[in-house]
Amino acid sequence: MTRLLRMSALRQSLLLALAFVVMTAIAGYLAVSLISDALIDNIDDQLLGTAQALAAPSAAENAARRAHDDQDQAIGFLSADGEVYGRFSRAAFTELGERSVIGDDVGLEDDTWRLLVVEADGGRLAIATELEPISETIRIVTSTLGTVLAVTLIACLAIGLAIGLRAQARLHRMLATLDRFATGDLTARTNAENRKVRRPDDLDHAAQRIDETLDRLQALVEQMRDLSANLAHELKTPLARLRVSVEALATNNAALPQPGAIDGLLHETDRVIRIFDALLRIAQLDTGARRDRFVDTDLAALATELASLYRPVIEGSGRTLETSIEGPAIVRGDRDLLSQLIANLLENAIAHTPDGATIGLEVSSDTLTVWDNGPGIPAEQRERVLEPFYRTDTAGEGSGLGLAMVRAIADLHGARIALADGPSASPGRAGLSITVAFPAGDPAKAR
Amino acid sequence: MKVLVLEDDPELGPWVQSGLRQQGHVVDLVTDGREALVTATTQTYDVLILDRMTPSLDGLSVLKSLRAAKIMAPALFLTAISGVDDRVEGLEAGADDYLTKPFAMSELTARVAALGRRAPQTAGEDTVLRAADLELDLVRRTAIRQGQVLDLNPKEFVLLEVFLRNQRRVLTRTMLLERVWDLHFDPMTSVVETHVSRLRAKIDKPFATPLIRTVRGAGYMLDPDAASNSTDAPRP
Numbered sequence: 131m132t133r134l135l136r137m138s139a140l141r142q143s144l145l146l147a148l149a150f151v152v153m154t155a156i157a158g159y160l161a162v163s164l165i166s167d168a169l170i171d172n173i174d175d176q177l178l179g180t181a182q183a184l185a186a187p188s189a190a191e192n193a194a195r196r197a198h199d200d201q202d203q204a205i206g207f208l209s210a211d212g213e214v215y216g217r218f219s220r221a222a223f224t225e226l227g228e229r230s231v232i233g234d235d236v237g238l239e240d241d242t243w244r245l246l247v248v249e250a251d252g253g254r255l256a257i258a259t260e261l262e263p264i265s266e267t268i269r270i271v272t273s274t275l276g277t278v279l280a281v282t283l284i285a286c287l288a289i290g291l292a293i294g295l296r297a298q299a300r301l302h303r304m305l306a307t308l309d310r311f312a313t314g315d316l317t318a319r320t321n322a323e324n325r326k327v328r329r330p331d332d333l334d335h336a337a338q339r340i341d342e343t344l345d346r347l348q349a350l351v352e353q354m355r356d357l358s359a360n361l362a363h364e365l366k367t368p369l370a371r372l373r374v375s376v377e378a379l380a381t382n383n384a385a386l387p388q389p390g391a392i393d394g395l396l397h398e399t400d401r402v403i404r405i406f407d408a409l410l411r412i413a414q415l416d417t418g419a420r421r422d423r424f425v426d427t428d429l430a431a432l433a434t435e436l437a438s439l440y441r442p443v444i445e446g447s448g449r450t451l452e453t454s455i456e457g458p459a460i461v462r463g464d465r466d467l468l469s470q471l472i473a474n475l476l477e478n479a480i481a482h483t484p485d486g487a488t489i490g491l492e493v494s495s496d497t498l499t500v501w502d503n504g505p506g507i508p509a510e511q512r513e514r515v516l517e518p519f520y521r522t523d524t525a526g527e528g529s530g531l532g533l534a535m536v537r538a539i540a541d542l543h544g545a546r547i548a549l550a551d552g553p554s555a556s557p558g559r560a561g562l563s564i565t566v567a568f569p570a571g572d573p574a575k576a577r
Numbered sequence: 578m579k580v581l582v583l584e585d586d587p588e589l590g591p592w593v594q595s596g597l598r599q600q601g602h603v604v605d606l607v608t609d610g611r612e613a614l615v616t617a618t619t620q621t622y623d624v625l626i627l628d629r630m631t632p633s634l635d636g637l638s639v640l641k642s643l644r645a646a647k648i649m650a651p652a653l654f655l656t657a658i659s660g661v662d663d664r665v666e667g668l669e670a671g672a673d674d675y676l677t678k679p680f681a682m683s684e685l686t687a688r689v690a691a692l693g694r695r696a697p698q699t700a701g702e703d704t705v706l707r708a709a710d711l712e713l714d715l716v717r718r719t720a721i722r723q724g725q726v727l728d729l730n731p732k733e734f735v736l737l738e739v740f741l742r743n744q745r746r747v748l749t750r751t752m753l754l755e756r757v758w759d760l761h762f763d764p765m766t767s768v769v770e771t772h773v774s775r776l777r778a779k780i781d782k783p784f785a786t787p788l789i790r791t792v793r794g795a796g797y798m799l800d801p802d803a804a805s806n807s808t809d810a811p812r813p
Contacts, residue, residue: 393794403679404763404765407763423665435760436760439732439754439760439764440766442768442771443766443767443771466664466762469762473762532765
């Protein structure tokens with residue numbers, strides 16, 4: 131029972147039924163009193179009509195005597211000398227005008243009567259009609275209303291209960307889904323879209339939203355799982371190497387440590403630090419706190435600066451850097467982060483192309499592209515390379531976080547990243563082109 | 578130089594203190610923000626090194642109070658990695674430099690040395706900078722060594738200018754990246770090294786004595802004395 135009472139739909143239907151009862155009762159009461167008033171008015175009119183007909187001289191006295199036998203109507207006369215004709219007692223004539231009386235009080239049968247007393251020629255004339263027919267009418271009206279009320283009440287409760295149970299079942303499925311998800315079944319869904327309905331209601335929408343949220347949560351949880359596994363894997367190698375080197379130094383402390391060994395130690399330590407540094411930065415970026423400091427920044431000027439910084443490294447390795455920078459390209463952003471984004475894209479291109487490759491840096495109207503003519507990335511892996519620690523090859527000194535940071539920075543700036551084949555794609559050398567499209571800025575405002 | 582270090586970490590504080598002492602600095606170490614504020618107002622320091630997160634009063638508030646009290650000693654912030662905004666906030670509070678933890682001692686000593694002598698350096702607005710037989714004309718944008726005009730591109734010119742303004746001082750890769758390119762990140766590839774080696778190829782290689790030398794594990798230094806008495810072979 132308490133479970134039933136907890137159901138919101140049933141509670142609503144109960145409340146509605148209660149409101150309906152109160153409203154109908156008020157309406158019924160008003161209807162009954164209006165009807166009875168109207169009926170009494172009607173009787174009063176009839177009484178008055180009869181009275182006027184009888185009020186003529188001597189007619190009243192005759193009528194009173196004549197009406198003696200009439201059951202439903204009584205006519206009486208009180209002459210000026212105090213003699214009463216008809217069934218009435220003297221008390222009936224004390225008050226002029228119409229009123230409802232109990233029969234006993236005025237000498238009639240014990241029932242409710244409508245009494246009219248008027249001045250007539252030679253005394254007072256009293257005419258009374260039994261109200262029994264009116265009471266009967268009122269009773270019928272009242273009982274009809276009562277029956278309708280009861281039937282409606284039961285129907286209301288039954289419909290409310292039915293809807294409530296149905297909604298409860300759907301709600302229960304949602305809650306059960308959430309429970310299953312909470313206990314670790316990441317595939318739990320309400321499967322609301324399977325419900326064949328023409329017009330989905332709010333519960334369908336809620337279930338659908340739950341499914342969407344669970345989709346995202348599952349992706350996040352799995353990403354987190356991958357991330358921790360990858361992080362552990364990523365750190366295992368440098369830490370193992372560190373341990374070996376430290377152990378070698380510890381057991382070999384008589385001899386002076388090789389400078390190379392110490393450099394190696396520092397190098398591995400730096401690598402671990404760099405991984406944490408990048409992870410913390412990405413986490414920090416994901417909070418979006420830095421957006422408050424965004425200013426209008428010229429992407430073209432920044433790209434030119436980074437091209438000048440990286441050109442010697444790129445050209446020194448036998449690669450070619452081609453730039454096509456059209457400025458100013460004003461975007462709202464953080465200069466430090468945007469320079470990190472461009473640097474990461476360039477370093478990614480350097481790391482994944484063979485010597486002699488061509489790397490391109492292009493900026494035009496809110497869009498920045500870094501492309502190369504290296505081996506490229508198969509289309510099905512393109513989304514995943516933006517995830518932390520995802521690698522297309524197992525080699526490399528990189529932290530595996532460069533492109534993840536690019537994505538975090540792009541997300542923070544509301545920019546969209548698109549990966550495609552390079553501009554000079556050929557079989558076996560598809561190349562890669564990463565385009566970052568920023569939201570359109572205000573070209574009137576230069577930095 | 579007299580250096581005040583505000584650092585509450587029981588490992589890091591003494592490590593910084595001893596590292597700077599080895600460089601010949603006089604170092605006072607305090608672990609509490611209020612203590613730092615009192616010490617810095619009652620004594621004169623050449624450089625202040627402040628940690629961001631310290632007990633009783635954080636480093637940022639300490640520096641703001643000091644600057645409000647017109648104590649303008651150059652200040653360097655030590656910031657945590659995750660504090661992406663720390664650099665900007667620190668500079669807004671009146672800091673002159675910042676360093677992200679964890680850092681190499683060579684990086685800290687190089688930056689402290691640069692800070693300590695920054696004031697007199699920037700005071701004189703020389704239009705010609707000299708080191709040994711090298712001359713850099715900032716107005717005409719020309720570099721001449723031993724009477725030969727050196728063909729430098731604009732970035733190489735700025736790089737050389739930074740070296741000449743910081744003679745006999747170690748400049749780390751990140752310091753060069755900040756001062757020449759105004760970029761604040763840690764590149765994975767050896768971009769700065771490549772630029773320095775290109776500059777050396779132009780200003781040192783054709784001549785008998787190199788001016789710029791590599792400081793192991795730290796960075797580079799332009800040493801005019803080396804040009805006059807060193808027999809060090811030019812590096813590639």
